[in-house]
Amino acid sequence: MRLHRLEVQAFGPYAGREVVDFDLLGADGLFLMHGDTGAGKTTLLDAVAFALFGAVPGARGQVKRLRCDLAEAHVATEVALELTVQGHRLRVVRSPEYQRPKRRGEGTTTQPAKASLSWLGPAPHGTAADGLTRVDEVSRTVQRLVGMSADQFFQVVLLPQGEFARFLRAETTEREQLLERLFGTRRFADVERWFRERRTARGRELDQARQAVREWRARLAQAAGEELPEDAGTEWVAELRRGAASAVAEAREDERRARTAAEHAERELERRRTLAERVRRVRAAHAQLATLAEQAEARGEWAARLAAGRRAETVTGVAAEADRQADRVRQALAIETKCRRAAVAAGVSEVDALAVDLRARAGELREEAGALAGLVAEAEQQRRDRVRLERLAESATYATTEAEALGEKLRGIPERIRHLRTERDETADAAARLEPLRTRERETAALLADSRTEPELRLAADRAADAERAAVEAHQLARERLLDLRERRLAGMAAELAARLSPGTPCPVCGGAEHPAPATAASGSVGEAEERAVAERERAADERRQQAVAARHRADAALATLRERLGGRTPDELAETAAELRAEIDRLAERAERRARLDQSLRAAEAEVEELTAQRADAERAVASAEAERTALAERVEDRARRLDAARGEHADVAERRDHLLAVVRALEELAEARTARAAAEDRLAECRAAVTEALDRAGFSEVESARAAALDATAAAELERALADANAAEAAARATLAEPDLAEVSPDTGVDVESARQEHARLRAEAEAAVATLHAAARRERDLGELAERFTAAVAELRPAEEEFAELDALTDVVNGRGQNSRRMSLRSYVLAARLEEVAVAATARLRTMSMGRYSFVHSDAAGARGTRGGLGLDVLDDYSGAVRPAKTLSGGESFLASLALALGLADVVAAETGGTLLDTLFIDEGFGTLDAETLDTVMNVLDELRAGGRIVGLVSHVEELRQRIPTRLRVRKSRTGSTLAVTA
Known part of the structure; x- marks a missing residue:
């Protein structure tokens, strides 16, 4: 994997847009990133990590605040990285989630995270040629191509500040956590957990089997009705079965x-019961x-009375x-009389006419009333129209x-x-001039505040210059002292060599075994x-000299920057300018504030004109509409009044005349109906009286009252x-019973x-039932x-192999988890990690021996820890000067850096091989060189030269001044109040 451009x-x-050309920086295979503390050197490494994985390493990734606080609101936060991995060149662009000001209104809104991946050459097989735009798809694709997770990448490509020094001195548990993240040994932890879970499950099954044996033994004792003996076994069970059979x-x-x-x-009881039943x-x-x-x-009297009652039934029903029917005739006469009076009251003169004539007269009057129905509706409309004319x-x-x-109103x-x-x-002119004046005021206020720090900066520059001169003089004196001592030591080197000679040993200079005149040390010799x-x-x-020089440069640069910004203006001049600007801003702000009120008043006035104009037009249209409708309505009312006067006759109105006609119709129809009902009732009564006379003759009764007396x-x-x-x-049944042969x-x-x-039968039956129950x-x-x-027996047979299997599983689980017969107290996961750590130790030792000039080597230890703790992840160093193996914690600061760097490089090689062999062409080493002597x-630089000689690009992040002299290609990070910037020097 090689980085090209960031x-x-x-x-x-970085408030603006900065570009890092890794192809230019890595032309010699080695470059340096330097700058002031906090300028943003490590941020560039964070940007590489964020572009690839959407996260930054270490504690910085937990804060999740990546946007520059100095950036303009309209500038988007973005990281773009071009790289080549597995033969494919691609460009990854990411933006984190951050808060930005709303485009409309006040406050902020959340800008969501975005990511895109585009191929700068042929796309890999099975991927979209036009790239990816989903965050999750970009992350999965990058991780698949790089071949390692974010944690692994942070450890093996971005060698972080202090991480490997801490790893070198860590306890077993901390070292195990890091190695697990790097080598992905979770599957071995899953195996350990699988053994533990399986042992727990099989333990529960074994407990259930043992409980089943105990339950069957208890149920056997309960079924036999005996106490459960302590040594109950198969012989006891056989004895129980023999007793039950007997x-x-x-x-x-x-x-x-x-x-x-x-x-x-x-049988005897049944015989006696049969005889007793026959006698009964x-x-x-x-x-x-x-x-x-x-x-x-x-019974003779009952029969005669029943016959007379049946003959009387034929008479009583007809009577x-x-x-x-006689009652109905009387009711019909009463109704007819009532209807006749009502007809007379309604003005009917034909009350004595036949029913058919009454119905004919009612039909004529109904037709006349029907003709008036339409005029009644017109009379009601006439009343409403006259009210409408007034309105x-x-x-x-x-x-x-x-x-x-x-x-x-409109005229004013x-x-x-x-x-x-x-x-x-x-007021618009005042508002346009306001913002430029406010910007000038802020700039003037900042200059005024900075101008008051000029004496302090000047004093600091003078002090830094004095400190630099003192440091230079001290270094020159120390340098002269060192050169003098080396010269004196070289002069006495013969005596120093002679002091090491012994009889019979060859001389390291001439090789002779005899030493006739060994040199002696002169006075003032140096060891x-x-x-x-x-x-x-x-x-x-x-x-200290380099630090003083750097401090003096920083102080001079700060003072020069301030003087350049002030341009010769004094604090009093700046204060006066600020006061004038403030007064002008207040005057213009007061005028500008009136603009909103004037705009509102103007819009209100224009809206009022539109509203009043519309209202006046509506009022004029309403006048015209009302006049036209009133004229047409008045003509219709006058014409309708002539027709209604002709139709009402001598009544007050048409409705009253119609109601009178309908009342006469109802009286005529009711009288005709009552007269018809009375005639029908009289005819039915005559028919019923004839039927009564006929029924008396048939039944043999002289009158109705005699029949009613005999009726039942x-x-x-x-x-x-x-x-x-x-x-x-009953008589027939009794005679039939006496006639039966059995009786x-x-x-x-x-x-x-x-x-x-x-x-006797009950007693013997009870004894038989008891005997059956006993059986x-x-x-x-x-x-x-x-x-x-x-x-x-089956439960006992199943228990034995289960106990044997559980014992075997229990012992194996303890061994896999670092317990029991595992003498080294190493779990399976620790064993795998120990093997990986041993590979790392071998790879790191090659570089550590080179950097320590053959003195130190890594030694991996798989011994158990103190007080029985787990082992397998011990890492010590072998000191060839003393021949002793000692803890890594005893190394000095510089030695710890060498060991940490060698360990980091070795770990990078092993992890790269473990994750699929992806070639890591670009490495970054962050700080630590300040602890090394020249x-x-x-x-160390020779080791790094070996890395770049192998085709790798190594980027160093350091404050050490000597590295600037050794490494020609440098990326300098400048820090200012408006944001950091980058510059490349070669």
Whole structure:
């Protein structure tokens, strides 16, 4: 993966649009990013990470505030990155979610996150040729091409500040968390969890199987009715089954004897019951015949009375109908008399005419009333139209008055509108001049505030210059001291070498084994330790010199920038200018504030003109409409009045005349109907009286009253019929009973003892039922014991292999999770991570030995931790000077940086191979070089030269001044109050 071009806009400290050309910077394979603290060096690395994954590394990614606070409101926050990965060149553009001012109104709104991916060459197979625009699709595609997650990328491409120093000194748990993120060992954690969950599940199943065995044993004891022994097993179960079988055989023999005795008693009881029933039937038949003989005379009377009642029914029904018809005739006469009086009151003269004549006269009058119905509706409309004429006259008068009043109002408004427009034009000029003056006021206020800091900046510049001179002098003295010591040491080097000689060992200079005249140390000779101490002091003095030079440059630049901005103006001049601008702004603001009120007044006046004009037009149209409608309506009212006067006759109006005619029609029709009903009722009464005379002759009665006396109601007749039928049926049944063959020889005086036989049968039957219940209980117990014994035996058989399987699974789960027989206390996941860490240690050792000049090597340890904690992720260093393995925490600051850098580079190689072998052509190393001396820095730079010699591009982020001299291609980040900017120097 190689980066080509990065563009940032309104991102982090960059208010404008800045471009980083990695092809230009990486032409030599190595470049440096430097600048003031907080200028935005690390932000460029954040921009690379955000473009690829939509996130930034470390704690900065948790804040989620990526937009530059100094950017203009209309400038969008955006990061664009061009890169080549797996042979495909692409461009990724992302914008984070941020708050921006609303385009209309006040307040802010949320600008949503956006992302796009476009191919700058042929698109990969299976992807859209025109690119992607969805955030999730862009993220998935980038991660698939890069071949690693965001966490892995942050660790192996953007080697972060202090991360690997912390990893080097971390405990096992912290180191494990980082390695898990990098190598994706979650699947091994899933395996551990699968073993734990499976052991838990199988443990529950084993507990259930054991509980089942206990339950079957308890149920066996309960079914047998015995106490559960402590050593209950298969022999105890067999004994229970043998006892149950013996009890069943004994109960079956007792049941057979009891059943035989009960059957014999039942047959004897049945014989006595049959004989007693025959005697009872014979006695009942003789008693029934004696009773019927005593009722013979009464039954004859019942029959005669029933026959007379049936003959009287033919007369009483016809006589009742004649009486009802006589009542109807009387009612019809009363109704006819009432209707005759009503007709006379209505003015009818033909009250004695026939019904057909009355109906004919009513038809004539109804036709006359029908002809008047339409005129009644016209009379009602005539009343409404006269009311409408009055209202139209009033409306015309009111509309005329309103139109005149509106015209008076309209005549005074145009002059007021002209005056308002003149005043508004005057305020528009004030508003246009206001914003430029406010901008000048803000600039002047900022300059005034900055001008008051000039003495402090001048004093700081003088102090920085003095500090620089002192630091330069101190460094020169330290340098001279170091050169002097080195010269003295070189002069005494022969004595130093001679001090190391021993008899028989070859000389490191000439190779001889004899040393006839070894040199001796002169007075004032210098050793290696003293030279190293002085060199360290010289390096510290040089570092203080560089810091002083940088501080003096910053102070001079700040003072020069301020003086350039002030342009020779004093604070008093600036204050006076600010006061003049404030007064002018207040004057113009007061005039500009009136513009809104004038605009509102002008719009109100113009709207009032439109509204009054429309109202006057409506009023004029209303006058014309009312006058036209009133004229037409007056003509219709006059014509209708002539027709209504002719139709009402001598009545007050047409409706009254029509009501009179309808009342006469109703009286005639009611009289005709009553007269017809009375004639029909008289005819029906004559027919009923003739039918009564005929019925008396047929029934043999002389008059109606005699027939009514002999008549029976329905209840009495039914009772007589039922009594006669019951007596006849009882006599026939009694004689039939005595005639049966089984009762021929039975005497009504025979006695039978049934009770003693019933008691004996009940006793024997109870004994038989008890014997059956005992047999059933014994058989059920034997059956239950058999079923429970089989299930108990099956449960015991299933339990043994389950216990053996669980023991094996339990031991294996402990080993996989770093417990039990696992002597190193390493889980499966830790074992895999330990293997990866061992690969990292091997890859990092090659570079660490080079950078430490062969002194240090990484040593991986898989020993268990203290107090039984998990092991496998130990990482120590082997010191070749002492031959001892010691913790990485004992390394000095510079040594820790070397070890961390070597570890980071080794980890990058291993992770790249683990994630699919994606070649990482571009690496970034963020800070840490300030802890190295000049000689070690040379060694580190040689290692970085090896990286770029292999085709990689390495970007360094550092404050170290010496790196600026060593690395020709540099990207400088300048920080100012209006946002950071970038510049490339070569």
